[in-house]
Amino acid sequence: MKSTKVIWGSVGLVVLALLVSRCAPSAPAGAKKTAAGASDIAVAAQKTYVAPGDLDEYYMFASGGHSGNVYVYGVPSMRHLSTIPVYTPYPATGYGFDDDSRKMLGNFTWGDVHHPSLSETAGDYDGRWLFVNDMNGRIARIDLRDFKTKQILGPVANISGNHSGAFVTPNTEYAMMGTRFSIPIPKGTVAPIEKYATEYKGVVAGVKIDKTSGAMSLGWEVMLPPFDFDLGDAGKKVSDGWMFWTSYNAERATGKLETTSAQRDRDYIAAIDWRAAEKAIAEGKGDVIGGVKVLDPKKVPGVVYLMPCGKSPHGVDVAPNGKWIVGSGKLQGVTTVFNFEKIQTAIRNKDFTGEEDGIPVLKYESIKEAEVAVGLGPLHTQFGPDDWAYTSLFVDSAIAKWKLGTWEIVDKVPMSYSIGHLAAAEGDTVSPKGKYLVGLNKLSHGRHLSVGPSQPESSQLVDISEEKMKLLYDAFTEPEPHYAQIVKADKLHPIEVYPKEENKHPLAVWDVKDAGVTRNGTNVTVKAVLVRSTITPTAVTVNQGDTVTVAVTNIEQTTDELHGFGLLDYNMNVVVDPGETKTFTIKADKAGVFPYYCTNFCSALHQEMQGYLIVNKK
Amino acid sequence: MTVVQRTNRFFELSLNLRERALVVVATLMLSSVYLLPLWNLTMYAPQYPDGLRMDIYSYKLEGGREGQDIKEINILNHYIGMKDLVAEDFTEFKWMPFVVGAIGLLFLRAAAHGRMMDLVDVAVLYTYFAAFSLWSFAYKLYSYGHNLAPTAAVKVGPFMPPVFGYKKLANFEVYSYPAAGSYFLTLVVVLLGAALVLAWRDDAPAVVTVES
Numbered sequence: 111m112k113s114t115k116v117i118w119g120s121v122g123l124v125v126l127a128l129l130v131s132r133c134a135p136s137a138p139a140g141a142k143k144t145a146a147g148a149s150d151i152a153v154a155a156q157k158t159y160v161a162p163g164d165l166d167e168y169y170m171f172a173s174g175g176h177s178g179n180v181y182v183y184g185v186p187s188m189r190h191l192s193t194i195p196v197y198t199p200y201p202a203t204g205y206g207f208d209d210d211s212r213k214m215l216g217n218f219t220w221g222d223v224h225h226p227s228l229s230e231t232a233g234d235y236d237g238r239w240l241f242v243n244d245m246n247g248r249i250a251r252i253d254l255r256d257f258k259t260k261q262i263l264g265p266v267a268n269i270s271g272n273h274s275g276a277f278v279t280p281n282t283e284y285a286m287m288g289t290r291f292s293i294p295i296p297k298g299t300v301a302p303i304e305k306y307a308t309e310y311k312g313v314v315a316g317v318k319i320d321k322t323s324g325a326m327s328l329g330w331e332v333m334l335p336p337f338d339f340d341l342g343d344a345g346k347k348v349s350d351g352w353m354f355w356t357s358y359n360a361e362r363a364t365g366k367l368e369t370t371s372a373q374r375d376r377d378y379i380a381a382i383d384w385r386a387a388e389k390a391i392a393e394g395k396g397d398v399i400g401g402v403k404v405l406d407p408k409k410v411p412g413v414v415y416l417m418p419c420g421k422s423p424h425g426v427d428v429a430p431n432g433k434w435i436v437g438s439g440k441l442q443g444v445t446t447v448f449n450f451e452k453i454q455t456a457i458r459n460k461d462f463t464g465e466e467d468g469i470p471v472l473k474y475e476s477i478k479e480a481e482v483a484v485g486l487g488p489l490h491t492q493f494g495p496d497d498w499a500y501t502s503l504f505v506d507s508a509i510a511k512w513k514l515g516t517w518e519i520v521d522k523v524p525m526s527y528s529i530g531h532l533a534a535a536e537g538d539t540v541s542p543k544g545k546y547l548v549g550l551n552k553l554s555h556g557r558h559l560s561v562g563p564s565q566p567e568s569s570q571l572v573d574i575s576e577e578k579m580k581l582l583y584d585a586f587t588e589p590e591p592h593y594a595q596i597v598k599a600d601k602l603h604p605i606e607v608y609p610k611e612e613n614k615h616p617l618a619v620w621d622v623k624d625a626g627v628t629r630n631g632t633n634v635t636v637k638a639v640l641v642r643s644t645i646t647p648t649a650v651t652v653n654q655g656d657t658v659t660v661a662v663t664n665i666e667q668t669t670d671e672l673h674g675f676g677l678l679d680y681n682m683n684v685v686v687d688p689g690e691t692k693t694f695t696i697k698a699d700k701a702g703v704f705p706y707y708c709t710n711f712c713s714a715l716h717q718e719m720q721g722y723l724i725v726n727k728k
Numbered sequence: 729m730t731v732v733q734r735t736n737r738f739f740e741l742s743l744n745l746r747e748r749a750l751v752v753v754a755t756l757m758l759s760s761v762y763l764l765p766l767w768n769l770t771m772y773a774p775q776y777p778d779g780l781r782m783d784i785y786s787y788k789l790e791g792g793r794e795g796q797d798i799k800e801i802n803i804l805n806h807y808i809g810m811k812d813l814v815a816e817d818f819t820e821f822k823w824m825p826f827v828v829g830a831i832g833l834l835f836l837r838a839a840a841h842g843r844m845m846d847l848v849d850v851a852v853l854y855t856y857f858a859a860f861s862l863w864s865f866a867y868k869l870y871s872y873g874h875n876l877a878p879t880a881a882v883k884v885g886p887f888m889p890p891v892f893g894y895k896k897l898a899n900f901e902v903y904s905y906p907a908a909g910s911y912f913l914t915l916v917v918v919l920l921g922a923a924l925v926l927a928w929r930d931d932a933p934a935v936v937t938v939e940s
Binding site: 641642643666667668714715718 | 796799800803807881882
């Protein structure tokens with residue numbers, strides 16, 4: 111009797127176990143290398159293979175997030191070509207060690223780059239400069255003639271947490287900045303968090319770009335309610351002259367924002383008539399806050415309007431024709447398309463549903479053109495030729511392809527995994543190229559050899575030249591790509607050496623005979639010449655306590671003949687490109703003998719390219 | 729007629745308009761050395777897939793890529809203790825343009841006088857000048873390749889760079905060939921030769937007439 115029970119019991123358990131195992135959930139689609147998450151090898155290999163010595167068709171400039179760098183990739187090979195340090199010292203190029211770049215970095219050793227923005231002429235990339243934002247209220251200009259950071263502006267007064275930059279206008283009149291984390295202004299003002307809704311302010315700014323030199327200066331600022339200004343895009347063609355910024359937290363909430371700021375069905379896109387802002391500043395309007403003129407929309411009407419957009423919108427992207435403005439509410443399943451003409455009509459007819467701190471709120475129904483059911487968690491939209499639009503879906507981990515005008519969704523391609531931004535070839539200009547698109551994913555989840563817990567991000571190349579999108583290639587990009595831009599390679603014309611004639615550095619010397627040491631009190635100036643394979647002078651003697659400025663000139667005019675100057679125990683390393691002069695300054699506070707040497711491999715006798723700094727005891 | 733007589737007779741021939749024109753054209757060809765390079769050396773190495781170029785003119789050295797290639801050649805050569813290639817060391821650049829000018833004037837003189845004697849003179853002078861220049865060039869290459877500093881970092885035995893043709897030197901494939909100017913100078917020889925032959929042939933029927 112007892113044994114029968116045991117037997118029956120055992121049989122029951124086995125049946126149960128079998129049932130459970132049959133019903134157990136299988137891995138979600140896409141987690142494995144399924145057909146959807148994989149590519150047709152023959153096609154993909156042919157489309158992405160760039161043979162040794164051959165060149166890519168496009169450059170991709172990818173933001174490096176909190177690395178503070180910009181990374182340059184070739185498309186379609188997805189090969190990492192170069193790193194451009196912007197906000198972070200980078201010993202590999204000596205950036206942040208020499209006097210000029212140190213001065214540019216100020217007291218910062220990091221930045222957070224999210225949105226590269228190539229300069230434009232008539233709404234197309236012109237290959238001159240690249241502007242990038244930094245969360246620390248700064249904006250930088252990289253010159254694409256030599257791929258070097260030339261200027262860092264800021265921290266700009268009143269801008270706090272500059273996520274919403276650096277979007278340029280169609281003729282590079284301005285690169286934009288904005289506040290994501292509202293604070294009481296001017297900076298340094300203190301107000302309790304309870305007064306967030308009234309005392310804290312969001313500010314957006316237009317940074318003026320000099321047409322010839324690219325030099326940046328503050329153009330105008332506009333004070334806004336304490337929403338979190340997130341992303342932006344400048345109007346183009348019909349909407350040229352307007353700037354659109356998304357924001358979340360229309361609730362003006364504090365604390366646990368993941369809940370408190372997600373209560374309303376709609377937040378706002380701020381539409382700013384930047385020509386009106388420019389004019390108001392020229393007329394002397396605005397209040398001085400933090401040392402700069404700030405426009406208050408209450409006092410200067412006609413500059414800002416708020417467009418309701420569901421829900422906690424992230425990306426706002428203006429279509430190539432300038433007419434459609436696509437706002438993607440990350441907490442919903444649709445992306446909203448606004449009609450610029452309807453916005454203008456609503457403004458003319460004062461078709462408002464309310465106001466926020468004196469800023470009119472446009473009636474949603476009057477300005478909306480379509481709600482496109484692209485999928486869950488839409489973030490950003492890029493464009494292709496023939497009115498194609500591509501929207502990244504974070505939650506769905508996919509890209510949706512849809513058509514402007516008919517609003518039909520025609521295709522989806524899964525991304526591995528959780529796509530953030532996406533970049534189509536010239537996909538934010540007035541004439542997108544199509545062909546390639548790169549999904550800039552937040553997670554790679556082991557689609558690569560394991561490198562420990564700190565995993566790289568994944569960037570996936572997608573072929574968009576045909577009706578169906580096709581995954582081509584996985585690249586594992588440096589942390590952390592947010593936005594990237596892809597530009598046709600022939601638009602850039604970088605130099606490969608700095609021509610001698612252009613070197614106007616006052617401490618440059620071009621002949622080893624002119625190299626040497628001069629002293630003025632306790633200030634010592636060393637003019638050094640670097641050429642294969644000697645650093646002249648080969649020994650420098652100073653006294654303890656001297657301030658030593660060393661100017662190093664690389665007198666080579668041959669491509670790729672870089673030289674370095676590393677000084678041991680003094681934490682110094684600069685790298686000079688052919689034809690370049692850099693200076694660095696040290697306080698010779700340690701007595702002793704300190705070797706210096708060429709750090710950037712140059713020649714067969716590179717090892718011998720060395721010398722000594724002798725610091726005599728006081 | 730003895731050989732001497734014949735020779736004398738030949739020297740006394742006069743040049744027709746056609747031959748004089750050829751000599752004038754030869755003068756123009758000769759003056760091309762003021763514009764065109766005489767010789768070209770191009771050196772290829774794995775690191776220099778586009779090659780390093782050096783053009784030798786009658787009056788200057790010119791490096792490829794706006795002079796940069798000569799600087800590069802000098803930088804590389806300093807490792808083996810070779811002297812820098814600098815214009816000051818080439819005395820040829822001083823006398824060659826002068827001599828070319830003088831020969832040119834003699835060409836014109838020959839064309840103006842229209843005497844075979846003068847033509848033969850300048851042809852001989854020109855041939856001597858061309859041969860001497862070629863020797864001078866070869867000797868220059870020889871001395872650069874043989875006078876290597878004993879303190880050089882990389883010791884290589886004395887070597888002769890190619891004067892004409894191809895030679896492999898360490899990691900470099902060196903090609904040395906006449907350039908445009910030398911072709912024009914060769915054309916000068918052809919033109920002078922043609923003038924000589926034509927003048928001679930013009931004279932031939934006259935000889936026949938006298939003897940018949």
